[in-house]
Amino acid sequence: MSRTATAVNPVLRVAPAAPAEAAAYFRASLVFHADVSDVAAALAAGGDPGFVVLDSRSTESWDQGHIPGAVHLPTALIPEQAEQLLDKSVPVVTYCWGPGCNGATRAALALAELGYQVKEMLGGFEYWAREGFAYETWEGRERRPADPLTAPADAEDCGC
Numbered sequence: 001m002s003r004t005a006t007a008v009n010p011v012l013r014v015a016p017a018a019p020a021e022a023a024a025y026f027r028a029s030l031v032f033h034a035d036v037s038d039v040a041a042a043l044a045a046g047g048d049p050g051f052v053v054l055d056s057r058s059t060e061s062w063d064q065g066h067i068p069g070a071v072h073l074p075t076a077l078i079p080e081q082a083e084q085l086l087d088k089s090v091p092v093v094t095y096c097w098g099p100g101c102n103g104a105t106r107a108a109l110a111l112a113e114l115g116y117q118v119k120e121m122l123g124g125f126e127y128w129a130r131e132g133f134a135y136e137t138w139e140g141r142e143r144r145p146a147d148p149l150t151a152p153a154d155a156e157d158c159g160c
Contacts, residue, residue, distance in 0.1 A: 032108075034093050034119045036127045037151070037158065043069065051091040053121070056107035061097065063138040067128055070095075075103055078110040091117040098126030123150075 017025065042049040053070040055062055062072045071085055086092060092111055096103030101124060108118045121128075129135055132146030152158050
């Protein structure tokens with residue numbers, strides 16, 4: 001590839017990292033994140049998934065819809081209530097509304113600072129619902145059809 005082509009190409013304007021650096025970065029990303037499908041699969045497998053799911057949103061948001069079995073602990077209450085609700089020996093997976101919200105990140109930071117092992121669920125509640133997984137509201141259990149832009153229409157998983 002010519003130098004001129006990379007100078008005008010916005011993708012390659014900054015060169016990709018060396019493979020070893022990229023591997024380290026992506027490995028580290030997986031240490032900090034879980035995706036909706038993996039969380040759902042682990043919860044659906046039955047038994048103890050080895051982690052607890054934490055919804056860090058407000059009570060109004062929780063009532064609007066949340067992952068079944070999740071612990072409700074708004075971010076602002078983590079410092080004073082986490083120890084009553086969570087076991088430090090069990091990893092926590094935080095979520096909030098969706099990719100446009102950093103509430104799960106702030107909750108994960110607050111928990112990590114208190115000594116919890118934590119991951120953030122990418123996509124949050126938005127992608128949980130969009131991928132067609134059941135959720136609970138103040139009125140009961142609901143489920144929407146999977147959005148074909150976020151989940152395969154006729155398969156158990158995306159294969160990734």
